[in-house]
Amino acid sequence: xxxxxxxxxxxxxxxxxxxxxxxxxxxxxxxxxxxxxxxxxxxxxxxxxxxxxxxxxxxxxxxxxxxxxxxxxxxxxxxxxxxxxxxxxxxxxxxxxxxxxxxxxxxxxxxxxxxxxxxxxxxxxxxxxxxxxxxxxxxxxxxxxxxxxxxxxxxxxxxxxxxxxxxxxxxxxxxxxxxxxxxxxxxxxxxxxxxxxxxxxxxxxxxxxxxxxxxxxxxxxxxxxxxxxxxxxxxx
Numbered sequence: 001x002x003x004x005x006x007x008x009x010x011x012x013x014x015x016x017x018x019x020x021x022x023x024x025x026x027x028x029x030x031x032x033x034x035x036x037x038x039x040x041x042x043x044x045x046x047x048x049x050x051x052x053x054x055x056x057x058x059x060x061x062x063x064x065x066x067x068x069x070x071x072x073x074x075x076x077x078x079x080x081x082x083x084x085x086x087x088x089x090x091x092x093x094x095x096x097x098x099x100x101x102x103x104x105x106x107x108x109x110x111x112x113x114x115x116x117x118x119x120x121x122x123x124x125x126x127x128x129x130x131x132x133x134x135x136x137x138x139x140x141x142x143x144x145x146x147x148x149x150x151x152x153x154x155x156x157x158x159x160x161x162x163x164x165x166x167x168x169x170x171x172x173x174x175x176x177x178x179x180x181x182x183x184x185x186x187x188x189x190x191x192x193x194x195x196x197x198x199x200x201x202x203x204x205x206x207x208x209x210x211x212x213x214x215x216x217x218x219x220x221x222x223x224x225x226x227x228x229x230x231x232x233x234x235x236x
Contacts, residue, residue, distance in 0.1 A: 013052035016042055018061065021072055032062065032070045077168045084168070085175035092180050097232040099176055100225070106173045107221045110154070111214050113161065119208025121160045128156045129202045133195060140191035147174070153198055157205070185230040189223035 017038065026032075033041060038049045053070055056062040063073045084102070091098030121129070132153045136145045151174055158166050197220045204212035 013042055013044060013048050014055055017049075017052055017056060021061070026072045028072050028074045030072045032072065034069065077165065077171075080168055081172045081175060084172035085179070088172065088176035089179045092176070092183075095232075097228070099173075099180060100228040100232060102169070102173050102176060103221065103225060103228060106169050107218065107225075109166065109169050110158075111217045111221075113158070113166070114214035114217055115210040116161060117157065117205050118210040118213040119205070121157070121205050125156055125160050126202065126206055129153060129205075132156060133199045133202060136191075136195045136198060140195060144187065144191045145194050147178070150194075150198075157201070183231070185227050185234065187223070187227055189227075193223070 017032075020026075020041075021032075032038070035046055035049050035053070038053075039046050042049060053062055053064060057064050057073070058079070060073045060076060060079045063071045065071065088098045088102045091101075132149060136149055136153075139145050139149060151170075154170060155167070158170075197216065200216040201213065201220060204216045
């Protein structure tokens with residue numbers, strides 16, 4: 001019975017510590033009360049507080065610095081990215097089309113931004129996008145476009161929106177992709193076509209044409225979507 005009550009109690013402690021951080025408007029890096037002080041504040045045993053803090057540290061909400069104390073964590077999206085990537089890889093290994101699902105989510109996010117991107121990307125970022133596409137074209141001389149170059153392109157494209165949450169799904173996709181890529185169907189797209197599709201995105205954004213931007217972004221996903229569908233079709 002005692003074990004059955006421990007989880008709800010730990011969850012309650014966890015939520016109360018989170019509420020303490022939120023209500024106190026504590027920024028990342030701010031010190032938290034000591035375990036003894038939290039024990040008194042929550043009216044519970046030190047073990048329950050310790051378990052709650054460990055769980056919060058796993059979420060990136062707090063940071064336990066042994067010998068120094070406990071602090072508000074950096075509150076990055078890394079736990080979310082890793083959790084989504086892990087879920088995708090685990091599902092993929094079970095034969096589920098989880099990487100395709102994540103790609104579709106990524107496409108929905110990036111294509112959905114088209115109207116905000118068109119005509120609103122700063123000149124400096126447009127110049128960087130032009131340079132990245134030129135690098136892609138250089139890479140096709142020796143082989144396919146490197147995934148690092150493709151990632152740099154989309155990171156530069158999203159940067160002007162000044163919303164770090166938008167990086168979460170693409171980063172999770174790439175993290176999962178790299179872990180399972182050896183088992184995917186061969187890429188069928190011509191590297192020159194990859195370059196052309198990225199250049200079409202830049203042209204549409206520069207022209208301020210929202211519909212053409214969305215169309216160009218969706219075209220960009222066409223080949224990898226086909227590749228993943230083939231992967232899961234042959235796996236069944």
